[in-house]
Structure formats: structure tokens, C-alpha cells
Amino acid sequence: MTPSRLVAILRVAAVFAAIGLTILFLGPFTYLLDVFHVADKEAHALIFFGATLGLFAIAPTWRRTDLALAALAFGVLIEVAQGMTGRSMSLMDLTGDGVGILAALVPGWVEQLRRHARTSPDVTFAELRTADRRQASSIRPPQETVARPISPDVATARAR
Incomplete structure (x- = not known):
């Protein structure tokens, strides 16, 4: 199993999950909240937390x-x-969605702060933003991908 194969499997699972979530949100399944003993807003936050983490997993090259x-x-x-x-449109449900999404984002922001604190502790955030390779002002043409040599340990493991 390789990371790219796992991402491909997760993408297929994500299609089915998106269809299931759409049916769940649009269908007459409000009784499920009673079955799982979860409040509506909490359910929205949990579902969107999981969905956002799923998006992070299936699109590793996209920005979080x-x-x-x-x-x-x-x-x-x-x-x-x-x-x-015919179901109710609710700003509070959308707020619950946003809370779940934010909860999925926060660990990545903390890890990014930790990395900046280790690698460039005296650089301002404005300077870091200017040096960010993803900014439009500093977009470089794509470079050719160079295949890295396989270490001898990995080569022998693959030969077996």
C-alpha cells in the first residue's frame, strides 16, 4: 500500500460519503439525532469536522x-x-458546520506556528507571508520532478 493508493481509495469512499451526507441532510431523518443522543448543532459540528478532515486526506496538495x-x-x-x-433552513446549523470546520483547521495552524517558531523564530508573519511560495506574486514555473534514488533497504524489501 502506498500513500497515493490510499488517497485514491479515500477519494472513492469520499464520493459515497458525500452522497450519504447529502441524503442524510435532505431526507426526513431527524429522528436519528434521538437514536444517537446528539443535539442537532453538535451533529452538524461533528459531521463537518469529519468531512473537513476527510477533505484534507483526499486532497493533500490543496491548501487547508x-x-x-x-x-x-x-x-x-x-x-x-x-x-x-420543506426542512428548516437554519443559520445556527450553518454555525455548527463552521465550528466543526474550524476545529479541523486549528491543529494544522498550531503545527504551522510550531514549525515557524522552530525554523524562523525572529521573522515577522508579514515577512513569512511575503516569502510564502503560494502567493501569486512569487509563483514560479513548475520544475521537472526528479526521481529520488531508492535506498538500498527499500530496494531489497521490494525485491522480496
Whole structure:
């Protein structure tokens, strides 16, 4: 199993999860909250926490904030669709979605702060933002990918 194969499997699972979540949010399944003993807003936060982490896993090359915005957009679409299908459209449900998304983002921000504190403790955040390779002003043309040599231990493990 390789990381790329695991990501591919997770992407297939994510398609089914997205379909299931859409059905769950739009269908008449409000009784499920009683079965699991979870309040509606807590359920929204938990579901969107898991969905956002799932997005982070299936799109490793995308920025986490962009994926979080996509999850929030999905939450807005679900609320609008609920309003059109006879269920209640709720700003509080959307707030619950946002809390779950934010909870998924925070550990990444903390890890990024830890990395900056280790690697460039005296550089201001403005300077770090300017040096960020993802900023539009510093976009470089893609470089050719150079294959790294396989270590002897990995080569022998693959030969077996």
C-alpha cells in the first residue's frame, strides 16, 4: 500500500460519503439525532469536522483553508437545499458546520506556528507571508520532478 493508493481509495469512499451526507441532510431523518443522543448543532459540528478532515486526506496538495472554504460552501448549499425541500433552513446549523470546520483547521495552524517558531523564530508573519511560495506574486514555473534514488533497504524489501 502506498500513500497515493490510499488517497485514491479515500477519494472513492469520499464520493459515497458525500452522497450519504447529502441524503442524510435532505431526507426526513431527524429522528436519528434521538437514536444517537446528539443535539442537532453538535451533529452538524461533528459531521463537518469529519468531512473537513476527510477533505484534507483526499486532497493533500490543496491548501487547508481552501478545502475548509469548500466545506463551508457545501454547508451553505445544504442549508439552502433544506429550505427548498420543506426542512428548516437554519443559520445556527450553518454555525455548527463552521465550528466543526474550524476545529479541523486549528491543529494544522498550531503545527504551522510550531514549525515557524522552530525554523524562523525572529521573522515577522508579514515577512513569512511575503516569502510564502503560494502567493501569486512569487509563483514560479513548475520544475521537472526528479526521481529520488531508492535506498538500498527499500530496494531489497521490494525485491522480496
